Amino acid sequence: QDRNDTEWIQSQKDREKWCRLNLGPYLGGRC
């Protein structure tokens, strides 16, 4: 995977956007 690819970078940013919520150790944690 080309990590300089803008699409890939955007995809990682999107992931972090979704991973801001931490559901805790009993309900699924952070994504």
Place this chain on the structure above:
Amino acid sequence: MDNYTDVLYQYRLAPSASPEMEMELADPRQMVRGFHLPTNESQLEIPDYGNESLDYPNYQQMVGGPCRMEDNNISYWNLTCDSPLEYAMPLYGYCMPFLLIITIISNSLIVLVLSKKSMATPTNFVLMGMAICDMLTVIFPAPGLWYMYTFGNHYKPLHPVSMCLAYSIFNEIMPAMCHTISVWLTLALAVQRYIYVCHAPMARTWCTMPRVRRCTAYIALLAFLHQLPRFFDRTYMPLVIEWNGSPTEVCHLETSMWVHDYIGVDLYYTSYYLFRVLFVHLLPCIILVTLNILLFAAMRQAQERRKLLFRENRKKECKKLRETNCTTLMLIVVVSVFLLAEIPIAVVTAMHIVSSLIIEFLDYGLANICIMLTNFFLVFSYPINFGIYCGMSRQFRETFKEIFLGRLMAKKDSSTKYSIVNGARTCTNTNETVL
């Protein structure tokens, strides 16, 4: 490594940090010096963290904000930024070990009592399944929580990669799976009880032992399939950093290729969270509330009937109805405790979807604290079930006494045997249909 984008969980001090940690983290630049991916040994630019310590206001600001560093930085997994430490340390680190012990003891007793032959009814089978799942929900993440929060190692980077994978499986995926099974079993229990109380003739066909066993197996399979993509939705990249003066292989998290290439991150997480909101939290809550209302109405009706029977001096029927009402009330209490834990999760997760997808409005610092308190309440509610069974089911108490205090004591007050939720067994051939 220019333009390398991801989160960087910074090392800063929590209010609970020990002086030893303070020494270790005195110069964060030194700590992250020598960042490199083992594949090409590229040196990365070191972020300027400054020397500020992590007090609570700083942490609050970091959540969803400065905890995420982008551009020229590379992230690695540690737990310090994962949860608000001011709450995580006392709740997960100090209270949870006690709750874990209480839950293990109480749920083991429930399983022990309900697994007795005399207690073998379809309803008790579901209750036993719930007790096992609840117990596993707290057992799986326990070692990780002890290590991170009880012993205060949350500030250390998770390493090696195999440990990151294990932590993710045991502290995120497995408990969520067990909890999902438990939620769906609670629903199955309420449906079953509704059939017994409001559609008694149907119970002979629908609430049989083989059917309930099959239903439990399907529920477990579905919960496993629902969590299955999570085993593969991220990749743990080994990343060597200098930690405490020696090179340490830590984990850098990335979205898996298949999510990126075939589904897209937004669609993947929207589907995952939406499924959870709808099928694990919201719909079960709505169905449980509806069934609870119907059960409550049926219970009130039965109480009226009981009064009538009492006036007519028909003691046997009167006693039977009293037991039925008691067990229905027991289920209403169990379900109400369940709702108190599930509704906040459903609301916050729904808000998270909207905030991530449509319009940014959610305060994640507050949301994570709310979820953390809900996690705590969830575990706190597990031993309560034991109290409810003991307090409200005579047969449970009798079997419990029989196992632990001997048969003599149990026989003192055992003219008839009662199913845990289905009234007098001697009154019906099916053991289950009461009304």
